[in-house]
Amino acid sequence: MPPYQPSTDWQYEIPTTGSKRLPPAARYVESLTHQGYGFEAAIADLVDNSIDADARNVVISFLRDEDRLVGLLVVDDGRGMNDEALDTAMTVGGRQEYGDRALGHFGAGLKAASLSHADSLTVISRTRRSPSTGRRWLTARAQADFTCDIVDPGYCQELVDRYDGVIEWQGTIVRWDRVRAFDTITAGQTDRYLNDAIEKLETHLGLHLHRFLAGDGFNIDIVVEDVTTKEELDHRGVEPIDPFGYRLPGRAGYPRTYTAPVEGAGEVTLTAHIWPPKSPLVSFRGIGPLAERQGFYIYRNNRLVQAGGWNSTRSAEGHLALARIAVDLPAAPNDVFSLTVKKDGVTVTPAFARGLEQAEDPDGHTFAAYLLEAQTTYREAAKRASEPQRKAVIPAGKGLDPRLKRTLRDELPELEGEDPVTFRWDSLPSDVFFELGREEREIRLNKEYRQAFTGGRRGGLNDAPVVKSMLYLMVNEIFQKERVRAVHTDNIALWNSVLVTAARCELAR
Helix, strand or coil: CCCCCCCCCCCCCCCCCCCCCCCCCCCHHHHHCCCCCCHHHHHHHHHHHHHHCCCCEEEEEEEEECCEEEEEEEEECCCCCCHHHHHHHHCCCCCCCCCCCCCCCCCCHHHHHHHCCEEEEEEEEECCCCCCEEEEEEHHHHHHHCCCEECCHHHHHHHHHHCHHHHCCCEEEEEEEEECCHHHCCCCCHHHHHHHHHHHHHHHHHHHCHHHHCCCCCEEEEEEEECCCCCEEEEEECCCCCCCCCCCCCCCCCCEEEEEEECCCEEEEEEEEECCCCCCCHHHHCCCCHHHHCEEEEEECCEEEEECECCCCCCCCHHHCCEEEEEECCCCCCCCEEECCCCCCEEECHHHHHHHHHCECCCCCEHHHHHHHHHHHHHHHHHCCCCCCCCCECCECCCCCHHHHHHHHHHCCECCCCCCEEEEEECCCCCCCEEEECCCCEEEEEHHHCHHHHCCCCCCCCCCHHHHHHHHHHHHHHHHCCCCCHHHHHHHHHHHHHHHHHHHHHHHC
8 A cells, every 4th residue: 555645735723714603412411420420429529519618517418218218418508609600500511710729620510420329409509698599400301401490489498497507697408319329229228328328428528528627617417317307317427537647657757748840830749658557547447448548649729639549650569558648739720630520530641750750858868768668667567576456346336426436446447247336315224224236236225314424415316425435345245246145144234233323323413
């Protein structure tokens, strides 16, 4: 075949004869439902919007009707939106201006995250100067003709009033209906699904938003709400999970701060850490496989957008399990770092790898030397005798303060695939302080003695943490037994006798 011979000279500019507007086809909405958003990442994207709206409190509510999950809400006390702003927020491809410190980036998160999991997305909002207003997307209608429903103003105000403990004068409610994952829950499995889903959501939000949660001005709560009685069936506060939250570093002299000259992005700061070997902390072992959690932890405006990985600069290996590096993306736009739409990773150009080769700290210590020291720390620990292993326990469930559960997970290995031990106050005989529901994995406490531990205050779901944690440690082994032996029955009787007397003494004071 003869070589190709161009017939005309090359033109550097493409000539045009006009232009025409080509709006997206309605089918474009369908593509939003296939963005690959995980459930936790989708919720995190909604919380990002709350942070951008200066919210101080966010409540994520799983809505339950008997044994069914019927929906999900994300409620915040941010500055809210009026009609015009809400139309922009709900427009597919709507243009929105983001500040330099905003977590929003592409303007598609609300729609893409929501429609990836629900067939109905409703947003209701109010500001201090405008009344409650709402819009609703139904996937089927949006795919047909981009039609967005205007929610009845009366209902908007009604829903805002229902959550006035959060919203007060301003705020936003994002409501998901027809959540596809909820429809797959089989009869009798709702509790198990909720516990698993909330644990994963707690971990994801606690990790990716840990810098916000570590301050005093921002809180996230996850609740399970009975839509009929309005009763809270579960309530957990999300605690920060700092991926660099060790007590002592794994090697003296760390963390070290390196500067990498990256062409196209300027000087990039790398804060390199070496974790202590064999750490049991949730922030080390509880956020995913160690092979996936080594490497770069990349932040954009204090929001973690990548939790581990080497970005093609090297391969993961066991000897680098202790190496974690914090990287804050440059504030100025650049062509080196590109954030994924789901905010779950960053792509980099080869310029970053070249910059790492030249990175060093003020003392001339190189980034390459850091990697060698991280490997050495791991190898030295592997040669030492194994540390004493604590016996695994059944995990703690609802009724215990989230901070207490976090400490228990830090200190004790958990048995895989086991339903958690939960707590409930109940009516019991006066000579019984607690009883065990082995089938339900439940510790029932005598509500007659509740005031002894609440100081006269109204009790909450997670009250009496001291007595609950002691009971959890005392009876965990009994829950693990196939049958209760006489010695266990005698211990329970002994503990009841002592605790009843102690509670009566406290009440008498």
